[in-house]
Amino acid sequence: QVHLVQSGGGLIQPGGSVRLACAASGFTFSDHSMNWIRQAPGKGLEWVSFINTAASTTKYADSVKGRFTVSRDNANNSLYLLMNGLRAEDTALYYCARGEVVFDAWGQGTTVTVSS
Amino acid sequence: EIVMTQSPATLSVSPGDTASLSCRASQSVSSNLAWYQQKPGQGPRLLIYRASTRATETPVRFSGSGSGTEFTLTISGLRSEDFAVYYCQQFDDWPLTFGGGTKVEI
Numbered sequence: 001q002v003h004l005v006q007s008g009g010g011l012i013q014p015g016g017s018v019r020l021a022c023a024a025s026g027f028t029f030s031d032h033s034m035n036w037i038r039q040a041p042g043k044g045l046e047w048v049s050f051i052n053t054a055a056s057t058t059k060y061a062d063s064v065k066g067r068f069t070v071s072r073d074n075a076n077n078s079l080y081l082l083m084n085g086l087r088a089e090d091t092a093l094y095y096c097a098r099g100e101v102v103f104d105a106w107g108q109g110t111t112v113t114v115s116s
Numbered sequence: 117e118i119v120m121t122q123s124p125a126t127l128s129v130s131p132g133d134t135a136s137l138s139c140r141a142s143q144s145v146s147s148n149l150a151w152y153q154q155k156p157g158q159g160p161r162l163l164i165y166r167a168s169t170r171a172t173e174t175p176v177r178f179s180g181s182g183s184g185t186e187f188t189l190t191i192s193g194l195r196s197e198d199f200a201v202y203y204c205q206q207f208d209d210w211p212l213t214f215g216g217g218t219k220v221e222i
Contacts, residue, residue: 035212045152045160045203045214061211095159101207102150104171106159 002026004096004107011113012086022079022096022107030074033100036081038092039109048094049081064090086114118142118206122215129220133194137218139187139204148208151180151189154217155200163202164189191220 008020022034036048049070050059058070067085072078079096091114097103119142129135139149147167152160162171164180167187177192191198199222204215 044216045205047212047214050210050212059210101148101212102162102165102205103152103160104162106161109159 002098002105004098004105006094006096006107006110009094009110009112011115013116014087014114016086016114017082017084018086018112020081020083020094020096020110020112024077024079024098027098027105029072029077032098034070034072034079035097035099035103036068036070036079036094037097037103037106038090038094040089040092043092046092050100051079052100083112086112088114090114117211118145118209118213120204120206120213120215122202122204122218124218125216126219126221128222129194130222131194131196135191135194135198135220137189137191137202137220139182139189139215141185141187141206141208144184145206145208147183148206149180149182149187150205150207151178152203152205153198153200154203160203194220 096107098105151164
């Protein structure tokens with residue numbers, strides 16, 4: 001059974017940093033591209049970042065480009081999102097999701113709140 | 117970026133009804149469209165991809181149609197577990213974008 005278990009997040013001061021993690025199990029992690037998607041409180045879904053299987057290609061939404069960095073460790077079946085220069089508008093529930101462009105498995109979500 | 121617009125924002129229906137949810141793209145996305153269902157407190161679940169292909173375990177009462185800029189998700193014989201928010205998503209071009217969602221409520 002596919003499982004994506006997320007950790008990290010919390011209350012972060014503006015300008016601060018945090019790293020989110022997503023631990024995969026139940027499938028061959030190295031065979032799948034992965035994404036991060038976020039949902040601001042009471043809002044819809046926003047794609048944030050993509051990383052391919054070999055980590056040779058990454059993509060970012062313009063709203064986070066230059067501040068967020070996606071990475072993966074295929075040996076440990078883990079996906080990461082390093083978030084720097086956090087802003088109030090980054091406050092959201094962050095999901096990791098499996099898939100190249102269609103997301104067929106999602107993590108449980110982890111909350112990032114940016115506030116002083 | 118491609119803007120996805122869903123309508124209506126809220127759809128009030130009764131169990132057993134048929135619900136039709138609309139999704140419009142600001143430019144053609146061919147058939148590169150997916151639909152997701154999200155229930156309160158849960159992550160989204162993939163229902164449909166390539167506009168009309170049901171994902172694994174998606175019940176047959178869910179059907180998708182359309183191409184280009186106009187798409188429809190139809191839920192036939194609504195069941196209590198179908199009351200949720202539904203999102204469309206285009207994957208024709210980066211950045212990948214979602215519609216604002218349609219809440220299906222009783």
